Amino acid sequence: MKKGYIYRQNKPVHWSPSSSQQLIGTTYIHPIREKQCKIIDVSHITKESGTGLVHIAPDHGMEDYEACKKFDIPTSCPVDEFGIFTFEVSEPTFEAQYRLEQFTLSRSEWCISHRRSWGVPIPIFYESETDVPLLTDSSVEYIIEIFKNMDQMDAYRKGNDTMDNVWLDSGVLWTFILKQTKKKDFKTISDLHLxxxxxxHGWFQFSLLTSVAINDKALYSTLITHGFVMDEQSQKMSKSLGNIINPRYHN
Structure with a gap:
């Protein structure tokens, strides 16, 4: 079976159904796992909330479990009776790799400068009359010493561009680790990013971009991603949202 097709009686079809009822009983190919899946009709999904067409997770919800049981759809639990991950845990590895690849391949060019009144300034200066920039290797490394000794320092004005602080700073953090360990020959700088x-689309990607740009190799050999702690409304706990549990007031 091919990706991107809906199947009826094991034959691929392309059509725009006039009713959702026409989708029931059809199958499709999972875009990542390339697995044939079935579209089923369940009572706890309604058109009053959302699109009326959702994925189900029988291993993580009782209603989804009962629905799959009714249609003889097998379930899978990747943790054994001793609380140890089974071999099935290796399957999401491809999905994580796929997600990082898609974010990286579809990203636009990274503009590392911003016009802000705060942040790490870009060490570039402009000639006041011609607006010609002054930015050389020596000016970056010795900008303070150079301008201390310039006779015509008043002829220049400071630029207002600052670095993309959050992602550039975190993206080149590995350079400090490399400096501390004094490594010169390495396969990867980091064994694990967690x-x-x-x-x-953040730290994983920007660390990868800066390392490949400078060293022509990936920064890390392994990525592990974790989920988030949710509140009673199924929202991610966040300090900005004010829905976190303060450990100082809970035993």
């Missing part, structure tokens, strides 16, 4: 799944 963060939340939202970092596929």
């Amino acid at each position: 963060e939340g799944s939202n970092q596929h």
Whole structure:
């Protein structure tokens, strides 16, 4: 079976159904696992909330479990009776890799400068009359010493561009580790990067971009992503949302 097709009686079809009822009983190919899946009709999914068409997770919800049981759809639990991950845990590895690849391949060019009144300034200066920039290797490394000794320092004005602080700073953090360990020959600088799944478009990606740009090799050999702690409304606990549990007031 091919990706991107819906199947009726094991034959691929392309059509725009006039009713959702026409989808019931059809199958499709999972875009990542390339597994044939079935579209079923269940009572706890309604058109009053959302699209009326959702994925189900029989291993993580009782209603989803009962629905799959009714249609003889097998379930899978990747943790054994001793609380140890089974071999099935290796399957999401491809999905995480796929997600990082898609974020990286579809990203736009990274503009590392911003016009802000705060942040790490870019050490570039402009000639006041011609607006010609002054930015050389020596000016970056010795900018303070150079301008201390310049006779016509008043002829220049400071630029207002600052670095993309959050992602550039975190993206080049590995350079400090490399400096501390004094490594010169390495396969990867980091054995493991561990963060939340939202970092596929953040720290994971920017660390990878800077390392490949400078060293022509990936920064890390392994990525592990974790989920998030949710509140009673199924929202991610966040300090900005004010829905966290303060450990100082809970035993």
